[in-house]
Amino acid sequence: MSFMFADKKDKTIEVKKELDPWNILIVDDEESIHSITELVLGNFHFDDKPIKFFNAYSAKEAKDILNKNDDIALILLDVVMESDDAGLQLAKYIRNELQNKMVRIVLRTGQPGSAPEEEVITSYDINDYKDKTELTNTKLKSTVHNAIKSYRDMKKLKDNNDTLVKYKNMFNSATDFIFVVDKNNNIVEANNAFLKAVRKTHDNTIGKSIFNLFTKRAENDLKKNIDRSMHGSNINYITEMNFDVLGSRHVDVEFFPYYDQENTLSAVVVNFQDITETILKQKETDALKSKQIENYEQTIYTLVDIIEKRDSYTAGHTRRVAKYAVLIAKELNIDEKEIANLQKAAMLHDIGKITTPDSILLKPGKFNDVEYTLIKEHLVTGYEILKSIDTYKELAEIMVQHHERYDGLGYPNGLKANEISILGHIMIVSDAFDAMTTNRIYKRRKEVQEAFDEMVELKEKQFHPDVVDAALIALKDTKVDETNQLPSSSMEKARFAYFFKDPLTKVYNDAYLNTVLSNEKEKFKQIHYLALHNISEYNNTKGWQEGNTLISKIAKLLLDTYPKYMIFRIHGDDFFILSKDEEAINIDKINNTDFINKTDVSVSVKTEDYQKINLHKLEELEIYFKL
Known part of the structure; x- marks a missing residue:
């Protein structure tokens, strides 16, 4: 059976395909x-x-x-x-x-x-x-x-x-302590966790004032923040409160304005989240982290102490660089926190030298190419040491840049200009300024103004121009201590002897003579050349051991007779003596000693006014004295 609808005049319209029909x-x-x-x-x-x-x-x-x-x-x-x-x-x-x-x-x-x-x-x-x-x-x-x-x-x-x-179930099953108060500060709803915490039942809590459930201090905080929330503010803070059942607890308290269906603010929802365990765990974690940092720092500064004990120059150098870096950073209005990091980085900037061999680290003279390549490794080593410790990662990034150059010709990464951090640029200038104004065995120090002139000359080459300008102001009153690498302690003397003393005679070697001639020539008035004659024949007759014994005795005689003079052994058989006065060398006394009289060996001396001949290298002396 089929049926037709009475009204058949409506037009057919294609049904649109739309979402959510x-x-x-x-x-x-x-x-x-x-x-x-x-x-x-x-x-x-x-x-x-x-x-x-x-x-x-x-x-x-x-x-x-x-x-x-x-x-x-x-x-x-x-x-x-x-x-x-x-x-x-x-x-x-x-x-x-x-x-x-x-x-x-x-x-x-x-x-x-x-x-x-x-x-x-x-x-x-x-x-x-x-x-x-x-x-x-x-x-x-x-x-x-x-x-x-x-x-x-x-x-x-x-x-x-x-x-x-759903929300009712969530409300009652929530572990947070939640209650709702009306404009009269009466509780209109409370969840099970809250009721348990205050040791109350639902029936004898609803409709009651919130202010007879807490201490006076807690009540004041609650009242103040409920009033603020009643004016539409969301509020959150962390505090410590006492609960009947749970005792003292750390809680994260939140206040939320509640709007009814007419969008009228009619109540405030208060949520207490118990974060006591989190706080305690955080305190334990912080204490452990603090202890780890303390241990790390002790380890790091122990390494620094070891380096300083190995090399007295490094000890003074790190402290001075840190001082200069802080002064420059303040002139540049660097943030105090960054200045603190910069100071630490400066104190640790040579920590990588812990792995540098003594033969290189303690060498008072200039490095050869191989030694220079090895000494540069201290940057990478120091960076690896510091970056492995979370607390020192920022310091590692500063420290590793202190031998870079503004023009990109530095090391280890060849960074240039803005690729180098501003703290790195400050370290570069501070490190170089100290090197310029510190005496080294192989180089006299510059006066502060001389160092400034060189820094200005090296703007946009080695140094950041703005950092140089700041350094000229920050360091203008710097009083540079008179420092050198001459030995003072017994350990330093032993180190010095290793490099500059002749192991047989204990007088200075020819390497140190070159250094003295280059840097301290104005201190001496006379130079004496002592030549040993017939020593080769003596060695051939008596043997090299006896020859060495004879040379050692002559050297000891010179040291005993002229303790204030600088005595150098050269070419195995001869000596140069530098003196600050015009006293002559008593050559007869030397030749008349028993240990020389018994041999065919003799000693001659040739003395010159050192300031007049004005020679600065051993090679020049060799030509002059026709050695």
């Missing part, structure tokens, strides 16, 4: 009913959302669709299909077995007598009952509109109820 299930065994329904409702929208059709031609097909889709808003259901009551049995299945009370069911029948309206609506929980012959286009749209509106409202209510239940 209202799902309508048409259940009817006649294809024409499906087609006409879709045609009439093709342009239907509710709440700006279109509809989507599902089609079933039997109750069985409808069950399959419903089992796969739980968001059907409306079912347009025929009664008579594969059986006389197939539609009614489907309605019963939906309500009882699927427990779906949300979907709206509109029964459409062409045989109203077979399914009386009042009985059907009551017995099968049908939402509407329509005779197909009276269901015009307009009435169909009106029916669908009302049904979907009902579905929407019921879904909102269910969602709200679900949300309410």
Whole structure:
């Protein structure tokens, strides 16, 4: 049997495909009913959302669709299909077995007598009952509109109820202590955790003032912040509070304004999060970290102490560089925290020398190419030592740059200009200034102004121009201590002897003579050349051991006789003597000693006014004295 709708004038409009449509299930065994329904409702929208059709031609097909889709808003259901009551049995299945009370069911029948309206609506929980012959286009749209509106409202209510239940469960199961107070500071709700903490029941807490549950100090804090939150502020702070059951606890307290459905601020939600364990663990972690840092610092500064004990120049140098760096940084208005890091980095900038061999580290003279390559390794070593410690990673980045150059010709990474940090640039200038103004065995120090002149000359080459300008101001009153690398302690003397003393005779060697000639020539008035004659023949006759013994005795005689003179052994058999006065060398006394008289060996001396000959290298002396 087929039925036509009374009003057939509505135009067909293509259904737009849009997101989140209202799902309508048409259940009817006649294809024409499906087609006409879709045609009439093709342009239907509710709440700006279109509809989507599902089609079933039997109750069985409808069950399959419903089992796969739980968001059907409306079912347009025929009664008579594969059986006389197939539609009614489907309605019963939906309500009882699927427990779906949300979907709206509109029964459409062409045989109203077979399914009386009042009985059907009551017995099968049908939402509407329509005779197909009276269901015009307009009435169909009106029916669908009302049904979907009902579905929407019921879904909102269910969602709200679900949300309410969800948040109620969350509220009561939360481990945080939560309560809600009204404008009169009375508790209107409290969760189980809060009630347990204050040793109260729900009944004797609700409606009571919050201010008889805490200490006076806590009450004052609560009142002040509840009042602020009542004016719309979200507030958060950490404090310590006493609870009846838990005792003293560290809590993170938050205050949230609560707005009702009319958007009126009517209450404040207060949330106490117990962070006691977190605080205690953090304190333990901080204490452990502090101890680790202390241990690291002890280790690091022990290494620095070892270096200083190995090399007295390094000890004074690191302290001076740190002092100069701080003065320059302050002139440049560097942040105090960064200045503190810069000072530490300066104190540690030569820590990599811990792995530098003594033969290089302690060498008072200039390095050869191989030695220079090795000494440069102290930067990489120091960087690796410091960067392995979290606390010192920033220091490592500063320290590793102190031999870079503004023009990119430095080491270890060849950085230039702004690739070098400002603290690195300060270290470069400070390190160089100290090197310029410190006496070395192989080089006299510069006066402060001389150092300034060289720094200005090296602007944009070795040094950052702004840092040089700051240094000229910051270091202008610097009083440079008179320093040198001459030995003072027994250890330094032993080190000095290793490099500059002849191991056989204990007088100075020719390497040190070159250094003295270059840097201290103005101190001496005379130079004496002592030549040993027939020593080769003596060695050939008596042997090298006896020859060495004789040379050692002559050297000892010179040291004993002229303790204030500088005596150097050269070429194995001869000596140079530098004196600060004009006293002559008593050559007869030397030749008349018993150990020389018994041999064919003799000693001669040639003396010159050192300031007049003005020679600065051993090679020049060799030519002058025709050696």
